[in-house]
Amino acid sequence: MKSTGRLLLLALLAAGIALAVIYRDRFDVAALEAWIGEAGAVAPLAFMALYAIAAVLFLPGSVMTLAGGALFGPVLGTFYNLTGATLGAALAFLVARYLASDWVARRTGGRLKQLIQGVEAEGWRFVAFVRLVPLFPFNLLNYALGLTRIRFLHYLIATWICMLPGALAYTYLGYAGREAVAGGEGLIQKGLLALALLAVVAFLPRLIAIIRKGKLLPTDELKRRLDAGEDLLLLDVRKPEDYHGELGHISGAVNIPLEELPQRLDELGEYQERPVATVCRTDRMSAAAARLLVQQGFADVHVVRKGMVSWNQQGYPVEK
Template sequence: MPKMLSRSTFPRLALLVAVAAAVALVTLNRDKLDPALLDAWLSGFGIWAPVVYVGLYALGTVVFAPGSLFALAGGAMFGPVLGTFLNLLGATIGASIAFLIARYLAGDWVARKAGGRLKRMIAGVENEGWRFVAFVRLVPVFPFNLSNYAFGLTRIPLVSYVVTSFITMTPGALAYTWLGFAGREALEGNGSAIRYGLLALGLLAAIALLPRIIKRMRGGDIAWIDAPTTLARLAESAPPTILDVRGADEFTGPHGHIPGALNIPLEELEARIDAVAAKLKGEVITVCRTERRSAGAARLLQDVGFADVKVLKCGMVDWNARGLATSLGEQVA
């Protein structure tokens, strides 16, 4: 006979089913979500409207409702200052609830299903802690609503997660709130709305440039490794993965390649990273003819969550100059 659900298991299962049903409902009705309808509905709550709004924003975050819908509505309804605070509060509470659901209710199941980019995100938090949370919040590499659940699978303390999220979500919340406020003012004929709108668009442009700025700032953080050290590491019991990012013709060309290397051309790496993530375990050393392309590959791997990436100094040119062995490697299909 099948085992009966225990008293402790049934409430957890019921909550998970309810969340899944709510997510499905929101997903199927995304095109019907309207800030104007939200504004009209909340106006009936009087002085309690801000409290109801925060609760609704938090719930929307848990069930994957578009965050921009609430952020714009918050600016239109409550103004740039109070609206920004309420948007941050609602987003942070919702992100915290999703975090706790993943950690205490669905952690084992989600962890088993996690793959590709999600696994790398978890690994990034395990290695970098709150710094990786800040990076994900500032640079939207991962979807916001999904990342809230993914963070719950890591060992990061709840307090660190909440404080870091609140602080690093501020620029985006401020920009969207001011944009919503500017739209409302424009509809009411306020000439200063143009100034508000330009300010919000400037903030959004700055946020859009953050990935490039961070990449440049992280340029000095690339770890380098020379050929003799690489050769010694390859002889250890847990050798690094050698990722050769040259084209296939160069990989089998006159410079040869390091024994056991995987070959993924740099221009294909980003598109294929999920498919080959299982092969890139532990320490990864990127290689090209010199080091320009391999440095770019290292930055790309770091940006998607690989924590232990190094670049072979002077690439295959130096490897060949030292007379080190080359042989056929494994090309990733």
């Protein structure tokens, strides 16, 4: 019975997406304004329901967001846009979880399984990251996250809160566009504010990258932790000739060159939830390695401050 329900839901979803693709060219801001304008008092509810359906059927959310700003203004428009988008994200998440999460859990292995486990370990933090950084395809991401075991409530709250900056910026852009067409007052100020909001959204990826950069670990603190026998992976990301070269390497350090790290992450799977310290000559390559590890779901990553240069200046022992 359950498999029949899944097949029926899958067929309905496929038919809906096919229709959405066929009539995609009719889905624009002007058409939306005409449809919603005829809804009268229930226009906000109709708009949010339509936004949710659009998210499930892979229709462009930007069209809905601009229309929301034009129809309801910057404040109510942001609320309606954000709520409709979150409802759509929730529906897609639940559909994917119902249809295929058990199958994915049984069938995946190797690198893909580690990737999913990394996302699940990050939980709401991963959801917050991908919502704040508008570089990930929204509609597809909703389904992909439904295949993980991230808690639904965490997903829902992080989605609503962390999509707020982008929703506000694009809603205001839709509102400013309508005002420009109508010849309203203060067009220059409204246009500049819309551009400022878009600039903030465009800066978010850089800001999040800074926030997610591995924490700096002074060499004296690293020495203390190693001497205490802590279960810490010391990852040296220099090339082998540098690892065995003039500055030497710290005893017990695992050498995986930075350029090989993306292909060799499987070797570090047991440290997904345990402390990892990256080290290089200074801390440029090790910072890049830390960012990569964080993006792949490693939960406790540190960058050794000034790397092997500082370690040698302190007179700590090395192997060559």
